[in-house]
Amino acid sequence: MINYREILRLDAQQVSKRGIAASCKCSRNMINDVLEEAEKKGISWPLPEGLGDKELQKLLFPEKHAKDERYLPDMDYVHKEMAKTGVTLSLLWHEYVLACRNRNQIPYSYRQFCREYTKFVTTTKATMRIKRKPAEILEVDWAGSTMSVRDQTTGEVLDVFLFVATLPCSAYSYVEGFYSMNSLNWITGHIHAFEFFGGVPQTVIPDNLKTGVDKPSYSDPVINRTYQELAEHYQTVIIPARVRKPKDKPSVEGTVGTITTWIIASLRNQVFFSLQELNEAVRLKLEEFNQKEFQKKKGSRLTAFLEEEKFALLPLPASRYEMAHWKKATVQPDYHIAEDKMYYSVPYEYIKHVVEIRITRTLVEVFFNNFRIASHKRLFGKEGQTSTVFEHLPAKHQQFLMFTPIHFIEWGASVGPSTEKAVRTILANGTNEKQALKLCQGLSKLVPPYSERELEVACEKSLAFSPRVSLNTIKTILKTEREIKTTTPSKTKTASLSKEHGFVRGADYYGRKDQ
Known part of the structure; x- marks a missing residue:
């Protein structure tokens, strides 16, 4: 941009046009044009207070100023739209161009549009939503370096492995120490990380470690059954990084390196006697790490998370996942x-x-x-x-388990009071419990060939004859009662025939039994 202010200042000091052109790095023709326009419009040095470079250009060359005046989009709106899934700067620029055409305004080029957005983010926001969306991804890994805990009783030094989880959009991180990198601690680390963030991301990207992935594959990896249950419980998706491709999860890889210095190295001179004590120290260092100001932009990981990412996290389920x-x-x-x-x-x-x-x-x-x-x-x-x-x-095993006094007493009560009394009498007078149970079983088997009503009547008559219950007696009573019921209609029919024909003696006279 031509420095009109400097041209007028040097001319007022009577510097030659050649000298002005050399100092301002523009042609002598441009110097002549500027001085002529300033003389026409009555502009001279010193300039009025508060007159800026753009205002000066507009006064000297209003036609040029009109050409350079373009419609600047609302970058705060652009930044909010970039938080939505699927929205890109290319799409927003296309919509911005259409809006400018409808208003008869000149839009910025795509390159200038991206430059203005980058400038807006680096000066006013802590997070830039070009490559990562808020709460879209959580990258998890184990730190390569370890810490240690000293056993108070034996003095043995135990290694402690650090679980690290990072949200790439804000770089907000979670760290926790465990005695081993087994499946239980891997799942526990995820649960605690979700609770630390206060929500769940859409996708979790781990390494191809055995505790998370049973069979690595580029297109169809086999996720560990317990790990998959965790994802289903928290309504998220697990997409393992490709084998030997650390760039698939660069944020956590970078955080692991920083954590190694900020937490592990800074606590190297402290001695811890329990895992809880170590994790308390790690938590304090983690707070400092998340609250540390960015070097090249405003804010910190914590402020970026609270302002730019926390709102987009999925809510936690009502209950915590139970490890299985x-x-x-x-x-x-x-x-x-x-x-x-x-x-x-x-x-x-x-x-x-x-x-x-x-x-x-x-x-x-x-x-x-x-x-x-x-x-x-x-x-x-x-x-x-x-x-x-x-x-x-x-079924047979069920019958065997049901072969108990209580079962037969309940069965007898369902048939009738006389049957229940008969069962209790058998159980009370039996010399051996097993023998008494067999008699009760025999009694219960009389129900299929005879009805429960017939059995109830038979038990009542048997108890009337003798206080001791005999299975054979009950069978005889049932058989006799059945025969009486079947033979009574035949005798009635024969008697009626004998009355009609007085000279006929009938079948009963000869001792025949109708079948």
Whole structure:
């Protein structure tokens, strides 16, 4: 841009036009044009106070000023729109150009539009939404360097591994130490990170570690069953980074390097005697790390998270995810599976089938082809305990378990008071419980060939004859009562025939029994 102010100042000091052109780095023709326009419009040095360069240009060359005057978009609106999924600067520039055409205004070029947005973000905002959307991704990893805890009793030094989670948009991070990098600690780290952020991102990007990915693949990776359950519980998606491609999660990789210096190195001279003590020190350093001001832009990781990203996180579920692990087992001939030396029943139809077991802190669930076929409360304490569901047993085994005095008493009561009294009498007068139960079973088997009403009448008559109940007596009574019912109509019919024909003696005279 031509420095009109400097040209007028040097001319007032009687510097030659050649000298002015050399100092202002413009041609002598331009110097002549500026001085002629200033003389025409009565502008001379010193200039009025408050007259800026743009105002001076507008006074000297209003036609040039009109050409350079372009419509500047609302960058605050652009920044808010960039937080939405799928929105890019290219799309917003296209909409901006259409709006300028409708208003008969001159738009900025795409390059200048991007430059203005970058300038706006670096001067007024802490986060730039060009490559990362708010709450779109959470990158997780284990730090390469370790810390240590000294056992107070033995003096043994135990390694502590740091779990690191970073939101790329704001660079806001979470760090926690664990004694090992197993699946339990990996899942626990995710749960604590979600609670630390106060929400859940749309996508989680881990490494291809065994605790998270069973089978790495570019197109179709196999996620660990427990890890996938965690994602489903928190309504997020797990997309592992490609093998040996650290650029797929550059934010957490950079944070791991910074954490190594800011937390691990800064605490190198402190001795910790418990994991809780170490994590408290790590948490204090983490607060300092997240509140540290950016070097090249305003704000910090914390302010960027609160202003630019927290609003976009998915809400936490009502309950925390309960850690579960899976294993496979074969159903034994006794229709039970073993877990931690405890035994749990499954339906007997699955004997010799391979099933999947899901074990939580309180439950043991059994699945076959992704369908739950059994669920038990987890057993603790003495080894060898058994949890058996009655419906899982075969019919004969169910009958065997039902072969008890209480069962027969309840059955007798359902038939009638006399039958119940007969059952109680058998159980009370039997010399051996097993023998008495067999008699009760024999009594119950009389129901299919005879009705419950007939059995109730037979028991009532048997008890009237003798206080001791005999199974054979009851059978005789039932048989006799049945015969009486079947023969009575025949005698009536024969008698009526004899009355019609007086000279006919009838079948009963000869002792014949109608069948």
